[in-house]
Amino acid sequence: MDLHPSATATLPATTTDWWRSAVVYQLYIRSFADGDGDGIGDIAGIRARLGYLRDLGVDAVWINPWYPSPMADAGYDVADYRAIEPTFGTSEDAAALIDEAHAAGLRVILDIVPNHTSDQHDWFRAALAGGAAERTRYLFRPGRGVDGELPPNDWQSVFGGPAWTRVADGSWYLHLFDPTQPDLDWNSPEVRAEFESILRFWFDRGVDGFRIDVAHGMVKADGLPDVGDDKQEMLGTSDRLDHPHWDRDGVHEIYSAWRAVADSYADTLEGARIFVAEAWAPNAERLSLYLRPDELHTAFNFAYLDAPWDAAALREVIDGSLTTFAGVAAPATWVLSNHDVVRHVSRLGRPVGKGHTLSSLSPIDTLDLELGTRRARAAALLMFALPGSAYVYQGDELGLWEVEDLPDEVLQDPTWERSAHTERGRDGCRVPIPWSGGASPFGFGPEGSTPWLPQPAGFAGVTVAAEEADPGSMLTLYRSALRLRREHPELGDGELTWLPSGPGVLAFRRGPGLACVVNLSGEPVALPAGATVLLASGPLPGAAVPVDTAVWFAD
Numbered sequence: 001m002d003l004h005p006s007a008t009a010t011l012p013a014t015t016t017d018w019w020r021s022a023v024v025y026q027l028y029i030r031s032f033a034d035g036d037g038d039g040i041g042d043i044a045g046i047r048a049r050l051g052y053l054r055d056l057g058v059d060a061v062w063i064n065p066w067y068p069s070p071m072a073d074a075g076y077d078v079a080d081y082r083a084i085e086p087t088f089g090t091s092e093d094a095a096a097l098i099d100e101a102h103a104a105g106l107r108v109i110l111d112i113v114p115n116h117t118s119d120q121h122d123w124f125r126a127a128l129a130g131g132a133a134e135r136t137r138y139l140f141r142p143g144r145g146v147d148g149e150l151p152p153n154d155w156q157s158v159f160g161g162p163a164w165t166r167v168a169d170g171s172w173y174l175h176l177f178d179p180t181q182p183d184l185d186w187n188s189p190e191v192r193a194e195f196e197s198i199l200r201f202w203f204d205r206g207v208d209g210f211r212i213d214v215a216h217g218m219v220k221a222d223g224l225p226d227v228g229d230d231k232q233e234m235l236g237t238s239d240r241l242d243h244p245h246w247d248r249d250g251v252h253e254i255y256s257a258w259r260a261v262a263d264s265y266a267d268t269l270e271g272a273r274i275f276v277a278e279a280w281a282p283n284a285e286r287l288s289l290y291l292r293p294d295e296l297h298t299a300f301n302f303a304y305l306d307a308p309w310d311a312a313a314l315r316e317v318i319d320g321s322l323t324t325f326a327g328v329a330a331p332a333t334w335v336l337s338n339h340d341v342v343r344h345v346s347r348l349g350r351p352v353g354k355g356h357t358l359s360s361l362s363p364i365d366t367l368d369l370e371l372g373t374r375r376a377r378a379a380a381l382l383m384f385a386l387p388g389s390a391y392v393y394q395g396d397e398l399g400l401w402e403v404e405d406l407p408d409e410v411l412q413d414p415t416w417e418r419s420a421h422t423e424r425g426r427d428g429c430r431v432p433i434p435w436s437g438g439a440s441p442f443g444f445g446p447e448g449s450t451p452w453l454p455q456p457a458g459f460a461g462v463t464v465a466a467e468e469a470d471p472g473s474m475l476t477l478y479r480s481a482l483r484l485r486r487e488h489p490e491l492g493d494g495e496l497t498w499l500p501s502g503p504g505v506l507a508f509r510r511g512p513g514l515a516c517v518v519n520l521s522g523e524p525v526a527l528p529a530g531a532t533v534l535l536a537s538g539p540l541p542g543a544a545v546p547v548d549t550a551v552w553f554a555d
């Protein structure tokens with residue numbers, strides 16, 4: 001194992017607000033590293049690669065759901081919140097991972113899925129087998145129409161089709177996602193108590209925080225009224241205020257209770273335990289409500305992920321985020337990719353446009369991967385220079401692109417079936433990581449193993465081993481940026497001051513003598529006189545900053 005627990009790296013002594021500036025690495029466990037050769041990533045794989053993460057220079061890892069699951073939605077269908085999916089390992093493996101991560105100086109954030117369980121969870125099995133009492137933890141309702149043969153309302157599943165499924169006795173249950181993911185009823189005191197107990201279960205085992213799945217979905221409007229004529233994008237984005245099941249005010253009560261649970265651990269050895277919300281709110285003001293001092297610590301900033309590669313648009317999102325989050329004393333967060341969206345190399349390599357699903361982007365023949373990679377390098381330096389905390393999705397640091405040509409028969413995202421094969425879904429950003437070698441499995445698993453999704457031959461050029469040896473690689477850029485970010489804490493949370501710049505250029509100061517410029521205009525721009533380059537996302541011929549290039553400099 002490439003880890004030396006005796007190494008000097010340990011959790012930083014000042015523990016209280018580590019999360020305000022943290023760079024968090026998202027571990028999509030089934031695609032990170034396969035320790036046992038079954039083609040699926042696992043805890044053993046992560047343990048063997050902790051040294052890689054430490055050397056990359058991130059502060060924390062967020063691990064996608066690792067609980068027992070039928071895997072109808074890649075683990076977001078949880079059958080038991082207090083155990084480990086056998087394909088991924090055992091509870092002992094999990095405990096060892098938490099300890100070893102801490103010894104390597106890395107915090108551990110888990111994923112909690114409170115909007116729905118798996119249909120294989122004991123509660124749902126009891127609900128199907130039992131009567132009214134067993135069903136109060138979920139949302140069972142009679143249907144409409146003659147004999148109740150129509151769903152109780154017009155709600156649509158995020159994955160396509162109605163959000164209701166009928167059971168043998170004729171009643172229907174709600175599932176905003178797949179039919180195998182029944183929604184819990186958060187009016188039930190038992191549901192509330194259970195999730196607080198689950199939080200304590202993992203906090204007691206040393207985890208440092210939780211990413212809250214679909215944090216904007218748990219509370220539904222009384223009477224479950226129709227949505228009406230609202231276009232609903234994948235993942236539950238809606239611009240509408242007062243939507244009957246997204247971003248309802250009632251969720252905030254849940255989060256103040258959760259914050260009290262987290263705060264009760266503040267005096268323990270590991271220090272602050274934190275939350276990051278996956279909340280797709282209609283605007284920054286609504287999002288900031290989740291971050292009030294007695295609620296959640298941070299939330300993903302999807303407006304940033306969604307912003308096109310355009311200086312004015314980015315500046316608007318950056319200013320808007322900084323102002324709104326500062327209003328509730330929360331740090332901003334920045335994210336470019338995750339396991340639900342098209343990888344940003346492939347988004348940025350297309351004509352300027354907005355969208356993060358394959359169907360919302362321009363066709364593949366408009367994709368220019370070289371352009372996308374150049375912009376992704378600049379985007380990384382921009383993100384790591386912004387105040388607050390940043391998220392790296394595994395493979396971002398290698399410059400991985402979306403695998404858009406996976407054969408139909410290997411697709412596993414429920415979106416593919418539920419949309420009657422009109423939406424390919426999210427598998428293209430979930431392809432297993434290439435570590436080394438010239439052919440699949442590229443070191444993801446032992447020689448001869450077959451990864452759960454096929455890796456393209458082109459991954460040979462972007463393996464960790466290849467990039468470690470290349471001073472011009474994306475990996476080298478990420479390592480340099482994260483090292484500098486550690487050496488210059490002023491690059492973390494704090495003030496940002498815009499510098500005068502021409503159209504299409506973002507230039508800002510992050511403390512005395514430290515600034516960043518990103519050129520999104522159509523022509524090279526000069527660096528200020530007296531600037532000393534600390535790091536550049538690409539070559540700087542003639543001391544000018546070329547198009548689609550970012551530079552950190554001292555002056």
Ligand code: GLC
Nearest residue numbers: 073076113177213214235340
């Ligand atoms: C979140 C997850 C996504 C999952 C969904 C349902 O959006 O990120 O992967 O499918 O919730 O749990």
